[in-house]
Amino acid sequence: MRRDIAAAAMELFATKGYEATTVDEIAAAAGVARRTFFRHFRSKEEAIFPDHDDTLERVKAVLDAAPPHEYPLDTVCRGIREVMRMYAAQPAVSVERYRLTREVPTLREREIASVSRYERLFTRYLLGHFDEGAHQDGDDDPLLAEVAASAVVTAHNHVLRRWLRAGAQGEVEGQLDRAFAVVRARFAGVGLPHGPTGRGGAQAGAAGPPAVLTAGGEGSDVLVALARTDAPLSEVMRTIEKALNRG
Incomplete structure (x- = not known):
């Protein structure tokens, strides 16, 4: 109905x-x-926006069912894919809705409110998975969780808007993968997960994003790469490629 x-x-x-x-x-x-x-x-x-309530529940289910060894940002990225699936289920309706939200301020405000619900959900989830030692004594400001949650939502919305502006043509899964890889790379080394190994330790079996360090002075053609042994090869290669391009 x-x-x-x-x-x-x-x-x-x-x-x-x-x-x-x-x-x-x-x-x-x-x-x-x-x-x-x-x-x-x-x-x-x-x-x-008839489907956001149901979609929010599906996102919660993804977070609740996440395996304990999964890298927290990967869990959040999997969760927000439910939002993309909601839009992709009715592409023509989604395109028309996008047009209306651009033209009607009241609808744009409603859309912003819906987005904030996902951000709050992801922030609460990430707060339970941060390295507690990363916070200064007496500082419980959830800044890191909020920034990470916002980054995932922003990456998703960037891909979604581009897809809708193109008339909902083309695939979006690959675009999402690339956008999420950028987010994960930016949070490498910030002590995101803590898990069974103790405060500040990496979660057992977690495939966190690879870290890449450059070595050598100006004009050096040497690149030193550091990566977890269980990091996906595609992630390692993408991160190395970015480092090379920056050089």
Whole structure:
């Protein structure tokens, strides 16, 4: 029922305009009573985003079911893929919704509020997986968790917006992989995970991002790479390539 009402709303917004469409018209187009509309949505702008509540629950399930050895940022990246799947399930609707949110300030604010819910969820998750020794004595500021969560959401939204601007054409999984690799590389060496090995220790079996160090003075053609033995080869090669390009 929620999806039927949302589909009717989107069609009316596209043909008649958001401001000119009323709740009564949406209910009539969906074949339901006005009170039925309000059982599912508090306002007409809320009907634009019918799936975020369910998607948030799916994201929570990914975090809750994460294996204990998984690198925390990898878990968060897996979780936010549920959001991309939500948009990809109805590409035409997603493109139209993107157009509307760009044109209607009220809808843009609603979208921003939805994004913040994911960021808060990821921040809470990452707070439980940081190296406690990385904080100064008496400092419980969750800055690192907030920055990491925001970085993952920003990377996801960058890929999502580019895909929507292209009319939801093309694959996005590879683009997400590349965007998330950038985020993981930036957080290498900041003491993100702590786990069974104790405070500040790496989690057993965790495939954290590889660290790459350059050696030699100006003009040197030597690159020294340091990587975990269980780091994915693709991650190692991507990080080395970036280091070479910077040189």
